Amino acid sequence: MTQMQNTREKLIKKAFQEIYRNGFQGTRIDIVLNKTGVAKGALYHHFKDKNELGYAVVDELLTNMTIQTWIQPFENAQNPIDELIATIDNIFTKPTKQIIQTGCPLNNLAQEMSTVDEGFRKRIDKIYSLWRSSIADALTKGQSKGFVREDIESDKVATFIVASIAGCLGAGKNSRDINVLKDCGHSLINYLDSLRC
Amino acid sequence: MTQMQNTREKLIKKAFQEIYRNGFQGTRIDIVLNKTGVAKGALYHHFKDKNELGYAVVDELLTNMTIQTWIQPFENAQNPIDELIATIDNIFTKPTKQIIQTGCPLNNLAQEMSTVDEGFRKRIDKIYSLWRSSIADALTKGQSKGFVREDIESDKVATFIVASIAGCLGAGKNSRDINVLKDCGHSLINYLDSLRC
DNA sequence: TATAAAACAGACGGACTGGTCGGTCAATTT
DNA sequence: AAATTGACCGACCAGTCCGTCTGTTTTATA
Numbered sequence: 001m002t003q004m005q006n007t008r009e010k011l012i013k014k015a016f017q018e019i020y021r022n023g024f025q026g027t028r029i030d031i032v033l034n035k036t037g038v039a040k041g042a043l044y045h046h047f048k049d050k051n052e053l054g055y056a057v058v059d060e061l062l063t064n065m066t067i068q069t070w071i072q073p074f075e076n077a078q079n080p081i082d083e084l085i086a087t088i089d090n091i092f093t094k095p096t097k098q099i100i101q102t103g104c105p106l107n108n109l110a111q112e113m114s115t116v117d118e119g120f121r122k123r124i125d126k127i128y129s130l131w132r133s134s135i136a137d138a139l140t141k142g143q144s145k146g147f148v149r150e151d152i153e154s155d156k157v158a159t160f161i162v163a164s165i166a167g168c169l170g171a172g173k174n175s176r177d178i179n180v181l182k183d184c185g186h187s188l189i190n191y192l193d194s195l196r197c
Numbered sequence: 198m199t200q201m202q203n204t205r206e207k208l209i210k211k212a213f214q215e216i217y218r219n220g221f222q223g224t225r226i227d228i229v230l231n232k233t234g235v236a237k238g239a240l241y242h243h244f245k246d247k248n249e250l251g252y253a254v255v256d257e258l259l260t261n262m263t264i265q266t267w268i269q270p271f272e273n274a275q276n277p278i279d280e281l282i283a284t285i286d287n288i289f290t291k292p293t294k295q296i297i298q299t300g301c302p303l304n305n306l307a308q309e310m311s312t313v314d315e316g317f318r319k320r321i322d323k324i325y326s327l328w329r330s331s332i333a334d335a336l337t338k339g340q341s342k343g344f345v346r347e348d349i350e351s352d353k354v355a356t357f358i359v360a361s362i363a364g365c366l367g368a369g370k371n372s373r374d375i376n377v378l379k380d381c382g383h384s385l386i387n388y389l390d391s392l393r394c
Numbered sequence: 395t396a397t398a399a400a401a402c403a404g405a406c407g408g409a410c411t412g413g414t415c416g417g418t419c420a421a422t423t424t
Numbered sequence: 425a426a427a428t429t430g431a432c433c434g435a436c437c438a439g440t441c442c443g444t445c446t447g448t449t450t451t452a453t454a
Contacts, residue, residue: 044413111308166363183353239401260438
């Protein structure tokens, strides 16, 4: 019973790493098994099939990662634009090797799988929706506090911000050039500054 | 000799469609063969292996598609911002079903494969570099013509524009929601407007 | 038309892959 | 103590999939 949580979590964590490196379609069940030391029967005891394992990675890992990195910071933010810029600056100008070489795990999976499998698409879309509405809310609150221009539409701008962050991280990964990432971050921050009152 | 071009081109075109739908790793050689009516021996006469077929799709198809859609319009443009907005408006507010459901073929492949295989990454990066420098050049020329703000750095802004376009198309695909695409396009156009003199 | 080279055909190899299935064992329940 | 539960095991299977190999046909050239 206690072991169950361990095995299940172990599988999800390792599956995430493999998916992050090789994509979902490039991930091999046997490799996940080898690297965790879990037997095949155990995996198929916890998950119906390979897809369900992937879904669990999205639902139970990527969701939390996104919340921690991009959503939590807003919870107690005074000025949403300051907070956004701080987060972006932190990730874009001091990127880990992981980020430059492998990009954003959510975006990678999204671009690979949302065309191929509807189960992935819906789950990933849920995360993006959450992220968008978190930023939209923060912007709206920022407007009433007088931090954000009144003439912008929070929803639309939030959608654009999320899309741009994903796009910039993707561009950084493709080029493997830290300057591309920095340039993107720089322009993105300029844009965010333009939203101030 | 004439047949050779036909067979080769036929394979590349069909491989592109399969890759666009299923990703490269999800593409099956046998399916490409069935759908073209080409025999396996013929394919392996023209291409060393599956990767080489994929590389040919990038070099010979995606490159031209990108040039036609995103680069050619600038060749004779007076005001680069007008031209950019026109192109974006055209694609984002009147998107084909293809674009909403399957996104940008270049970006899909980029996000899937640039982590997995260096051959793909380099080829794809080449296309993005071309695209970026095309926009950067146009912006710089636009500055000397007095259409574009003097205080922006063309290179950085071009990098951001390309990344944002890719990000917005990806966001549209994930959500399968035409409004997401439109909202993104709207905000992107606002940003481009802010670059005018 | 003879000859060589290029293009094409498709059966086959065999490593690999996702998934199955009968069985074990320790912990709970009755 | 007997019965039951459920996590876990790992050999095995059926099917997949890339790539090879042995020809045959077509085309170019002399």
